[in-house]
Amino acid sequence: MRRVIAASAATAALSLPLVLSTPASAADDASVVVVHGVPGLTVDVYGSADDSYSADEALLQDFEPGTVTDPVSLPGGTYNLAVFPAGGDPSGDPAIEATGVEVPAGANISVVAHLNADGDPVLTPFVNDVDPVAAGEARIVVRHTAAAPAVDILAGGEPVFTGLTNPNEDSADLPTGSVSAAVALAGTTDPVIGPADLDLAEGTSTIVYAYGSAEDDTLALAVQTIGGLHSSPSGVPSGTADLPADRTPFALTAIAVIALAAAGATGLRAKRTRA
Structure with a gap:
C-alpha cells in the first residue's frame, strides 16, 4: 500500500551545479544544511528544470542515514528535485519530489528528512x-x-x-x-x-x-x-558532525539540500511505499 505524506509548511531546494533560476548576489545566498534521519533509506538525488531525470545525471548518490552535510550557499531562486532510492530508476516514482520551489535569499536553515511520530518519512525545515x-x-x-x-x-x-x-x-x-x-x-x-x-x-x-x-x-x-x-x-555555519555515524565527505558540486521553508511555495509531496 502506498501512503502519500503531505508537508504543507515545507518546500524543497537543491544545491545544484546547474542553477535553475537567476542567481542572487553572494550576500543574498541562503545557507542550508540537510540531515538524513530516515533509517534504512539510502537515496540518490536528481535535479531538473523540467521534471525529466536522467539516470546518468544524479547530483548525489548513496546519501546515507545519519549524515549531516556541510553547509552550502544556495542562491535564491526556483528549483526542482527528485529523491529516489539509491540505484533506483529515475523514470519511476520518487520517494520524495518537489517542483517549482522558491528558495528565499539570505535564509539560514537546517532541513531534516526524518520519521514523524507515526513512523512516516517527512521533510521538516528548521530556521536556525x-x-x-x-x-x-x-x-x-x-x-x-x-x-x-x-x-x-x-x-x-x-x-x-x-x-x-x-x-x-x-x-x-x-x-x-x-x-x-x-x-x-x-x-x-x-x-x-x-x-x-x-x-x-x-x-x-x-x-x-x-x-x-x-x-x-x-x-x-x-x-x-x-x-x-x-x-x-x-x-x-561551521563544519558539522554526526553521532554515532561517521561524517561522509561530499564533492562541492554534489551536496544535496532536501527541503526549505518558504511562504507560498507549492509542489512538495513525499511518498513512501509499504508492504
Whole structure:
C-alpha cells in the first residue's frame, strides 16, 4: 500500500551545479544544511528544470542515514528535485519530489528528512537562530525528529528540556564547556539515546537531533554546529558532525539540500511505499 505524506509548511531546494533560476548576489545566498534521519533509506538525488531525470545525471548518490552535510550557499531562486532510492530508476516514482520551489535569499536553515511520530518519512525545515550569544556562552538546540513519544533531554543525568515532541525544538544559552547529553522518555531518566559528550564552544550553536524509530530500535543522535555567533547575527555555519555515524565527505558540486521553508511555495509531496 502506498501512503502519500503531505508537508504543507515545507518546500524543497537543491544545491545544484546547474542553477535553475537567476542567481542572487553572494550576500543574498541562503545557507542550508540537510540531515538524513530516515533509517534504512539510502537515496540518490536528481535535479531538473523540467521534471525529466536522467539516470546518468544524479547530483548525489548513496546519501546515507545519519549524515549531516556541510553547509552550502544556495542562491535564491526556483528549483526542482527528485529523491529516489539509491540505484533506483529515475523514470519511476520518487520517494520524495518537489517542483517549482522558491528558495528565499539570505535564509539560514537546517532541513531534516526524518520519521514523524507515526513512523512516516517527512521533510521538516528548521530556521536556525543565529542571533549573537553573550561572551563566554554558547547555544544548545535540541530537535525531536524521531518516531518516538515525548522525550526529556538530560544533561549530566538531569532533565534540562522536558516533554519535547516530534517535530519540535527547544534551546538555551549556556556557559561554555563540555556537556554529557542524553535522551530519555518523558518523565524518566533512563537514556534511550546517548549519552554523548558535547563541547559547547564560545560563540557557537550546537544543534542535537534525535532521529530514528523507537519501535525499530534505531534511535540515534546527529549533531550540527553553527559558529560565528559571538560577533555577528549572521554567523557563517561551521563544519558539522554526526553521532554515532561517521561524517561522509561530499564533492562541492554534489551536496544535496532536501527541503526549505518558504511562504507560498507549492509542489512538495513525499511518498513512501509499504508492504
